[in-house]
Amino acid sequence: MSVSPPPSHSEPQAAPALTLTDLSWSVGGATIVDRVTMHVATGEFIAVIGPNGAGKTSLFNLVSGLTRPTGGRILLGGTDVTTERPYQRTRRGLGRTFQTSSVFADLSVEENVDLAAQARAGGSHRFWRRAAAAGGLGTTEVLELVRLDHRRAATAGGLSHGDKRKLELALLLARGPELILLDEPMAGVSAGEVGELTAVIHAVQRERHCTVLMVEHHMEVLLDMADRLAVMHHGELLAFAAPETAMADPDVQAAYLGESL
Template identity: 85%
Template sequence: MPTAPTRAGAATESEPAPALELQDLSWAVGGAVIVDGVALAARSGEFVALIGPNGAGKTSLFNLVSGLTRPTRGRVLLSGADVTRERPYQRTRRGLGRTFQTSSVFADLSVEENVGLAAQARTGDSHRFWRRAASASGPRTAEVLELVRLAHRSGAEAGGLSHGDKRKLELALLLARGPELILLDEPMAGVSAGEVGELTGVIRDVQRERRCTVLMVEHHMEVLLELADRLAVMHHGALLAFAAPETAMADPQVQAAYLGEPL
């Protein structure tokens, strides 16, 4: 008997569904097209760097993936499930986690208490806000803090951390929820030059240890070239290239649009 065709985004026995698949994803405001027909598929455990000049639509694409913005056309699939109409919290339950360009931690709580709150949210106990978050800490919290290299600062007040350490703490908050897909929106923004290397190492360790899929927007090209399996290059809302770093960077369209001149 002939084999029935497989629908887009569906898994097969030999090939699992991508961790993230975007199909003709578009978003327009009035007559302005911000994201224009983006189509890509990120494999489970893959590290994808999203690059492009300012205004290329990178953060807007993240907003579409995370559910903060609803597309005017196209679909978003997480592990084969169509989540295009789902709200952000529903996508979080499916294993999507995201950081933003601006650091967001509970400044008056300790590092451990911040992670404890995230752990409570994962188990559905976050409504008990009067209970000290540290009481929810345990092996998972300790493991997460060790992974992001903050175990030695567990008792420190989060508001007193350096910007780089706050970025590590944001990663810890995501990891406490057990995400399978992580969106990192300019994690190096505001981080001192001396902390960039350390934070890069933390992100690499997190991705390898947890085997999660990572999409990252970042302007530090040396960081992206060290971490990324593939580069997704955006320009004027459209995807110019989606390939291994050396292939994408050698593309004449990428060089003209993003780098301004041939390498």
């Protein structure tokens, strides 16, 4: 008597944290982002590299909803958000920093984070409890994670540029993001602060299990942190692979011969 093997009950695969399919953006006949397709797994650290004009920030603008694509689709955790507004994507767990620091300069570090937590909770006076329930962290936990607990009473406008970048991360963390876009976080940061800020970003990604996409020109930082490099060139995704594989790609080497990444 033959016996049939038991049916397979393999676990379903989780949807990628971010899926871009043929994502494009054109303005006045010029193509700025050209059919970018990318699947980013939950918890991955992706470094987006390329010279000025390669389309890196434009790609972030499309993912965060600041710009409406002229073609393609954007999925966050399997949900199509292509036509959603930025605040709707934020509610789905998307957080972003920009090249220019954006904090409430006249408020203390602690007050800045408290406001971010309150925004996460919808403005309720009971924001502390609701923010934690929604996946955010308390102010003390956030400030400890970004190594600013000792500056909690300091006025945000008086912080060094590196500490302002840490505070921006704290504001994101208070909202409980699952996917974070960091647009040149080291821009304007002194050489002495780069190592500390790098360690903070790495700790955030590791301890909060966030998915991170980061645009940065400090290649020595990226090669140590990134799971994969997304190499942009003239709006196209030239390579999307492990750092050593991407940097050894003949097309990448040919495209960037003589150009600084």
